[in-house]
Amino acid sequence: MRVFGKTGNEILVLALPGEVVSQGEYLLIEDGSSRSKMVVQVFNETYLDVPGLAEEIVRDQVMQASIRGAEHDPYEIKSVSSLIRDSRLLHCKARGIIKNGKFRTSHDWLPSRVNSKVSKISLKELFDTVGRQGRRAIELGKGKSGEDFEILAETIDGRLNIITGKKESGKSHLAKMLSSSLVELGCFVFVFDINDEYASLDTKKNGEQSSISSRMVRLVPGESMKFDLEYVGLRSMTSILQHTLDLPGASLREFIRIWEHLSKEDQLTMEELGQAISMWRANDFVKDALFARYHTLLSSKLFTRGGERSIRFEDVIAKSPKGALIVISLAHIPPHARRIAVELMLSKLVDLLEHRKIPPIFLFAEEAHLYLRETHWDDIVTRMRHFGIFTTFITNQPDALGSGVYRQADNVFLFNFTNDADLELISKATTADAETIKAIVRMLPPRSCMALGKVVSDLPVVVEVRESELFTKGETRLFFAREN
């Protein structure tokens, strides 16, 4: 390989047919006359544009297609010609410079076109030079040249992450891998499981129990996850009434009075709440409004009645001191109950974190736009993160996440997108250059993703996500599969 030229901020490298380099790989350009080495990343490849080549390809086609023949070509012009024909131009982006063994992200040096040697640099070598913070490795998969690539859990800790890509590209698989790895490392991970697919992580592919099965808890809102009103607290309840159930201000004030009254009387139960609303002296308009909301709450089955036990997240966590995977199964919950459940949970978790009753937690939210209300996005990326909820959004609809989410995201795992509008949005929203993203993401095969951000020290890496020994069956239910 040789440096061929530079156009704009793009370095062009010439590769002969035998020199196999693929999109996303890193190259090291060493200039014999300088102590600096340039690190570049291949983001696209094209054929050489040689004058007269088209003419010759057409002629060859005619010769091969129409008739058979014999040739004597002692100087092997034909093979030189095909060598050139099959040579590729690797379009690379400069990612930084290594000088005296230290990596800098600067582009202020251009290697010699004549004296430069170009070679592949392995991810290991690259990241050994670049340096990464942390020691808790999570094996992610294989880099483009087949080498193992791991990320460090510390680079996800305290961060906001996004996993996006089109359907069936392997997003959930990666989320399952990351979440189970975090649990193995002792973390507390909550998952909003919209497709009921995380529960299977308790079994291995071979049918045995997985290493995290004893640390898994599956909660179904309205069944195994119910709250008593005291645990919920007034603050969370007013928030739900106001934001999720659209209770007008006047009625809300009456509700607060009722709540405080019951609380003082130590009668804070759903039954008493219903009673109190019907007895309360207020105008019919307010009472009707309160009753309507009360019945919605009741029908969500999220609140304990008649001696049912309330969920207590601090207890769930305390019971599993070596980490836990808490799967909130949202698959079969009606939409409004989903929203209430999620909202209650988040506000309760913030409350617990604020009072240091639980350690920081990781949250994996699949298709969060289905249950998260508008105003919660900013909350999650700022306030909740501040208290210790570190969220990973998983979505195949990149435009469903607010743009603020992208701006705040520390790590993005991009799977394949072919849709131009999605690519456009993604390339604008992330830190890496648009050209790289568009060229690489469009060509990503299923199960491969491009990691961007802190996990890769801002050097985009293309990884084929590894298989998991755990059961990571996807969401899709097939009609014909029933027969097997």
Place this chain on the structure above:
Amino acid sequence: MLLGNMGIQLNLPFSRINLNQEQLFEELITEISKFVPQDLSNLRGRRAVYCSGGRSRQPISSLSGKNLGEPNFFSNDVTSTLVVGIDSSSLPVCDLEDGSIIAARASAVFSNNGEPMAYLRLGPYPYHVTSEFVMSKLGINKESLASSIAQDKALSQSLLRKTFERSILATLLSHLSKSIILIDGTFGYGFSSLEKLEEKRLLGLARQKSNSILGFTKVSRIRELWDAASSLFSIKGAPFYIKPPKVDAKHSSETEIILAKFRDDGFVFRLDIPKETEINVLEKLSANDHFDRGYPDSLRLAHHFCVFTQHEDTCLKGRLGNELGLVEVPSDDQRQAILGWMWSAGRGSK
């Protein structure tokens, strides 16, 4: 009075060098007037075929309207006969102190029953063309002639190509029999008596095994044939041929010229054929080769297979440069450098 009317303003800064400018100009004009037609007005209303890009074009009807006699129509003879189209090309690769490196390549395309069926392609072979080479390999005996050929790059290139092509033709002739061999161009190579001998030898070889050699020429440089071809263009029906009057001065005694049109939608071509050629050869050719716009496909393909593309030019230079370790001397395209934009703006002959 074309020049006289030009109203020359003689007010040039020549006074310092003591030159009688008025007399100089007068003499210049008198001199030129000897061969500049003073008056083109007698051309008014004449029929003309405009040249395009410096090249003559073929009119679709005769300018002179001269009648060359009745066309001789002939039929297709489907008797299976091998038709071989041969062509060669050469490419100057680089110039050395004592000569040039010129690469040559030849191809032959074999057709039968109206379809091309196989091809041979030989080369490119690079040759170092010096005056010794011209003498020992290209058959020029006189040293002075050899050295002036080696000096002239265009001449040495075409001599190499023709010798190369002839040697391939000769080999093919000795292997084939009762075949029709098509070459691109005329027989009258004629810049030496040797060529005439070569021509005789090849025709003799052909005769021995009943092969026929036919030379196809795309555009005739000879005005009368050019005009005649046009008068035949509009004749309906094909194939036919016609024998035009003798016109080509360089034309050899062994062959004769006919004009032939093989397809109704095709052009008329000049064919140089050995004198003894029977009409049946044309009949077999017409049936055994495929014709595109009246031109045999074997020759057309042979041409395309041997010409050098710009890309091959690059490859060949790279290959030879690497292999021989040639040291490239910085060079300039003189014509380009000197004439620059004025040159590229114009469209003169090159």
